[in-house]
Amino acid sequence: MLIPEDFLKKEEDHVEGFSPEVAVVTYAGGEKLEKGLVLRPTSETIIYDTFSKWIQSHRDLPLLINQWANVIRWEMRPRLFLRTTEFLWQEGHTAHSTEEEADLFAKTMLEVYRAFAEDVMAIPTVSGLKSESEKFAGALKTYSIETMMQDGKALQFATSHNLGQNFSKVFNVQFTNDNGESSCVWQTSWGLSTRTIGGLIMVHGDDRGIILPPKISPIKVVIMPMWKSEKTKNVVLNKSKELHDMLVNKYGNSSIILDDRDVRIGQKHYHWEKRGVPIRIEIGPRDVDNNSFVLVRRDTSEKQTVELSNLTNTIEHLLDEIQKNLYLIAKKRQEDNIVDVKTWPEFVENIESGKFVRAYWDENPETEKQIKDKTKATVRCLPLKYSETKEGTCVFSGRKATKKFIFARSY
RNA sequence: CGGAGUGUAGUAUAGUGGUAGUAUAAAUGCUUUGGGAGCAUUAGGUCCGAGUUCGAUUCUCGGCACUCCGACCA
Numbered sequence: 485m486l487i488p489e490d491f492l493k494k495e496e497d498h499v500e501g502f503s504p505e506v507a508v509v510t511y512a513g514g515e516k517l518e519k520g521l522v523l524r525p526t527s528e529t530i531i532y533d534t535f536s537k538w539i540q541s542h543r544d545l546p547l548l549i550n551q552w553a554n555v556i557r558w559e560m561r562p563r564l565f566l567r568t569t570e571f572l573w574q575e576g577h578t579a580h581s582t583e584e585e586a587d588l589f590a591k592t593m594l595e596v597y598r599a600f601a602e603d604v605m606a607i608p609t610v611s612g613l614k615s616e617s618e619k620f621a622g623a624l625k626t627y628s629i630e631t632m633m634q635d636g637k638a639l640q641f642a643t644s645h646n647l648g649q650n651f652s653k654v655f656n657v658q659f660t661n662d663n664g665e666s667s668c669v670w671q672t673s674w675g676l677s678t679r680t681i682g683g684l685i686m687v688h689g690d691d692r693g694i695i696l697p698p699k700i701s702p703i704k705v706v707i708m709p710m711w712k713s714e715k716t717k718n719v720v721l722n723k724s725k726e727l728h729d730m731l732v733n734k735y736g737n738s739s740i741i742l743d744d745r746d747v748r749i750g751q752k753h754y755h756w757e758k759r760g761v762p763i764r765i766e767i768g769p770r771d772v773d774n775n776s777f778v779l780v781r782r783d784t785s786e787k788q789t790v791e792l793s794n795l796t797n798t799i800e801h802l803l804d805e806i807q808k809n810l811y812l813i814a815k816k817r818q819e820d821n822i823v824d825v826k827t828w829p830e831f832v833e834n835i836e837s838g839k840f841v842r843a844y845w846d847e848n849p850e851t852e853k854q855i856k857d858k859t860k861a862t863v864r865c866l867p868l869k870y871s872e873t874k875e876g877t878c879v880f881s882g883r884k885a886t887k888k889f890i891f892a893r894s895y
Numbered sequence: 896c897g898g899a900g901u902g903u904a905g906u907a908u909a910g911u912g913g914u915a916g917u918a919u920a921a922a923u924g925c926u927u928u929g930g931g932a933g934c935a936u937u938a939g940g941u942c943c944g945a946g947u948u949c950g951a952u953u954c955u956c957g958g959c960a961c962u963c964c965g966a967c968c969a
Contacts, residue, residue: 504967505967505968526969555969557967557968557969558967559967559968560896560965560966560967560968561964561965561966561967561968562968563968566968566969567967567968567969571969573969639969640968640969641969642969643969675969676969677969678969679969680969710928710929711928711929712927712928712929713928746928747928747931747932748927748928748929748930748931748932749928749929749930749931750928750929750930750931750932751930751931751932752930752931753930753931754930754931755931766929768929769929770929771929778929894968895968
């Protein structure tokens with residue numbers, strides 16, 4: 485949590501990048517401290533100081549450390565979920581004996597994040613390389629996962645950095661290779677934060693509330709009994725409990741909710757829709773008589789009547805369907821809203837209408853800045869998939885360019 | 896830090912130089928239950944300080960707090 489202030493200052497770009505947003509403890513134990521302690525904005529420095537003590541030989545490599553930790557970044561303008569002053573994140577750090585291995589590992593972690601976003605959170609992604617100005621402070625290269633929100637703005641979902649030897653040189657993280665020569669390790673760091681929860685809400689939410697993909701929803705099914713009289717109440721409740729026990733047996737206690745509150749059915753609907761529970765099962769006197777249930781899916785509101793014998797199969801199928809459907813809808817939205825442009829007017833028009841724009845850029849920071857000043861769009865990344873190099877002209881400067889980057893307004 | 900704005904009940908809001916209103920939430924009772932129930936009753940409020948005024952929630956000034964836009968950014 486507390487990092488000696490001078491640790492942060494060792495890596496030139498790192499200190500420059502983080503200085504404006506660190507909070508420093510200057511007072512402790514009733515006295516002013518000789519040296520300030522930074523509330524960690526990220527843990528590279530303190531972890532690599534330790535790495536230098538742990539790593540001696542090539543036999544100590546590769547080394548991987550992962551932690552979940554709260555970090556503090558004193559941003560000028562916080563934003564709920566997306567940029568809070570304090571946030572919980574997962575950060576990982578590695579040390580390798582070769583540059584190739586480090587770069588490969590940075591890409592491997594990027595792939596882990598991509599798979600998590602797409603397969604678990606049902607959020608489509610664009611993987612790519614950050615521009616020089618957008619890369620992590622102290623990194624050689626920053627790979628990122630970019631995602632598109634429903635309003636067309638981009639959200640950086642996760643990043644993975646190839647740190648080269650930038651930190652190992654200043655923290656003296658050295659090892660003796662198999663030739664007996666001493667050299668600095670090659671490192672990576674990577675992270676994913678609670679920001680992704682904000683992304684999840686913004687990608688899948690609708691006017692009724694959040695929609696959770698089944699794979700990440702803690703509650704899979706909510707059972708809603710409804711009744712008219714004391715007589716039917718008992719019958720319906722008994723049936724509901726029976727069903728509840730059966731589903732708990734399959735999915736576990738915390739995955740199934742029985743909402744037997746004595747409130748109107750509409751209130752229960754709104755309550756659980758707002759919370760994004762994938763499936764609800766309605767049970768009333770009619771259903772008890774027919775030995776069937778009404779299943780309603782959160783994403784499409786489609787209803788179906790299912791007999792007891794088919795129930796678990798149908799739930800299983802529906803959970804799967806919802807997971808796929810959420811991804812496909814988001815995927816289509818993303819594809820429909822990424823456009824290739826050649827001219828500046830086209831660029832401006834598409835950025836204005838909330839698109840991701842793919843265009844040639846001369847990779848000049850000055851051009852990047854001008855584009856940002858004029859349109860609020862930033863370079864999101866050089867997509868790994870479309871990084872074929874051809875001759876082209878920069879969409880802004882008209883100068884020669886060889887790569888197409890994605891630009892968008894972002895959170 | 897620069898620009899703009901707002902502070903009225905738990906919450907969201909209206910309005911007025913002269914008794915502060917509505918919705919919702921809360922409490923009690925009755926009724927009701929296949930999409931946020933109804934009726935009745937109850938309780939609850941003008942950010943702080945100074946000024947102008949017979950009288951300020953309203954006007955003026957100062958303070959404080961918050962929101963939005965910009966720079967920053969996982």
